[in-house]
Amino acid sequence: MTTTLRLGIAGLGTVGVGVMRIVAAHADLLARRTGREIAVTAVSARERGRDRGIDLSAHAWEDDAVALARRDDVDIFVELIGGEDGVARAAVEAAIDAGKHVVTANKAMLAVHGHALAERAEAAGVALRFEAAVAGGIPCIKALSEGLAGNRIKRVMGVMNGTCNYILTRMEDAGLPYDTVFAEAHALGYLEADPQLDVGGIDAAHKLALLAALAYGTRVDFEGVAIEGIERVSIADIRHAADLGFRIKLLGVAQMTGRGLEARMAPCLVPAKSPLGQLQGATNMVVLDGDAVGQIVLRGAGAGEGPTASAVMADVADIARGTRMPVFGQPAGTLARPFRATAGTPSPYYLRMDLHDKPGALAKIAACLGEAGISIDRMRQYDHAETVAPVLIVTHKAARASLDEAIESMGRTGVLAGDPVALRIETLAV
């Protein structure tokens, strides 16, 4: 048994507390598995006095995370503060510069500054690991960068924001409108301080950007992810989708195409009976397609104290065992510049709109699609009592750019009441 591996934990929210609980509860187990004693020596958080349900008296306290990161009695700096800049980034940089390993759950910081931090960590010869940043307890970073290391990755896909999936499944199960379920989720504490990070698809896009970098050996490129949130998905959309045999999921897809890397995070229709379609509540699913292995599907809790702390501890255990890998699976200097696809892969689309109840309205809409080269698979006008008629259209495969062009020309016809909702129908088999 060599010397104790000493953790400094910055951020004592649920995940930080979860990590402290695991270290305390499984000291023997961790020592047997890693060959080293693992201990928390120092902690840092915003409010020292808050009751967290754990005893902090045995650990040194720092008000300042940067000071914690530089302490001589810290070997691994565990960053659980969050936020792409500010104290989280300053502390991680300080830890790296002080020669400490870093374990973080901070997808925002890595999605934006990941490449610079990887270069910095590799130059300093320290580990920078982030299993907890993507899909909570699911060991998907490890599966992708180690388990599938012999594969050319063809596609990475996933439902990776539990809050959005909770909202969408709750809307369907309870027949409740988006605003009501959003308010519920807020009251339950499921939403980030800035809810837009969740429902706007940004948090999930951060995660997708990290997976894409690992999968394709490129510098992390958050700006290259096309993002749509779930705010415009209505209970009517969920019901129409169900009638068609689909469910709506906030799905991320990153795939390498002949035109470059296509990365998008958007609400999509997926077959209701597929594993993705059946994913309920806050559960996450990550789907990896490799040229040798075929398709690997990983499912588990995407958030919460235990699952996220489990992922943090996987990284800590790897460091304790002496495992050393480049941050993004290959040395930062060898990562390619991102080569974004100029256009997305065509797909069928679900299109819902309200039309003013005037003669010829539907014909005008159909004409707009036809002029953009989009053919219609199914079209349905629903019963209506009011002066607007709800219309549902399923297109054959179309390029998103053509669809946007069609929607723009629909706007000029004067028959639309409000903006149409356009959702990709994801025909990828999972």
Place this chain on the structure above:
Amino acid sequence: MTTTLRLGIAGLGTVGVGVMRIVAAHADLLARRTGREIAVTAVSARERGRDRGIDLSAHAWEDDAVALARRDDVDIFVELIGGEDGVARAAVEAAIDAGKHVVTANKAMLAVHGHALAERAEAAGVALRFEAAVAGGIPCIKALSEGLAGNRIKRVMGVMNGTCNYILTRMEDAGLPYDTVFAEAHALGYLEADPQLDVGGIDAAHKLALLAALAYGTRVDFEGVAIEGIERVSIADIRHAADLGFRIKLLGVAQMTGRGLEARMAPCLVPAKSPLGQLQGATNMVVLDGDAVGQIVLRGAGAGEGPTASAVMADVADIARGTRMPVFGQPAGTLARPFRATAGTPSPYYLRMDLHDKPGALAKIAACLGEAGISIDRMRQYDHAETVAPVLIVTHKAARASLDEAIESMGRTGVLAGDPVALRIETLAV
């Protein structure tokens, strides 16, 4: 870039050929990801002349796998021969003794000799890795021993023999009897040379024994796995199970209980709509339950050239990157002796039997269950034209020992025509 990492591959069946294809096709990718050139220097197989669709001329040939294992120009010995003893074991031992790392897909050898080989490898300071031995391309060894290293494992479960799952799903889909589908599977080359390894549940039990050792920190204990094969599952059972909302799967479960470690591999009824129930064809599924992470479900191809070669290459990449871990996740000397549960966890059972069509027959059977303390949830006698009446019973939770006792006393009543089929109804939520 350091020196080339040189592989010696023993066994050139589909998996060996798959490994050679990956090494050739992804030389650049592997070098970027691992920091080392990886090359195959020498190979060995039973028949030199056989056409395998790949060019072997650039590689040294050895008729003898043991000689291959000892070659100076081999750093990693890749054992893809199979079989628990014989040349596979001799060659692996020779490789370890010669200071070579070993990567193997050989579950039979590890399930029986794993502990001795782990001690030997650890004493020699070499890696012995076996991702490819369990569930083909699914990186489940890595997920369990690394990804979930911070967890006390509560249960490991899985469908891990693709051939059995193919047979069972094909019987259901095509409405064909076991013997017909078995013959089909044989003709398609899906069965091991000794088919009993597949349909007898032995291959799957080998895999479960390995997972259990990793999960619970015990010496691998194949003898401790209670094994039942699928040979007695009839198309009638599959139909009855479907009527009840279940599917029959060859399911392995290893769980730690207050009475010790319970490990069983047997055909079970699982809810038809659960992920396990929906598993089709040769696909595998591994379910890991940890105290912190909750439930992680992994799905993928359980066999075949690409998937299994992908798993072999994951181990090779880890070794190339310098990752070193004890063979069973903690040093062999610290692995506990297996502590087998003296009795299994009670569960409901599905019981099918044929009764001689005599007055009071059903009452006698019910009495046998009652005397063993087993209460009946549902009982159904089917229409019959012949002199035997098919009867289906679903019990409430019962201990297997009580059930066996009841079945034994049923045998003494003289009303049974043939042996009853008893299948556990797995109520574990997946």
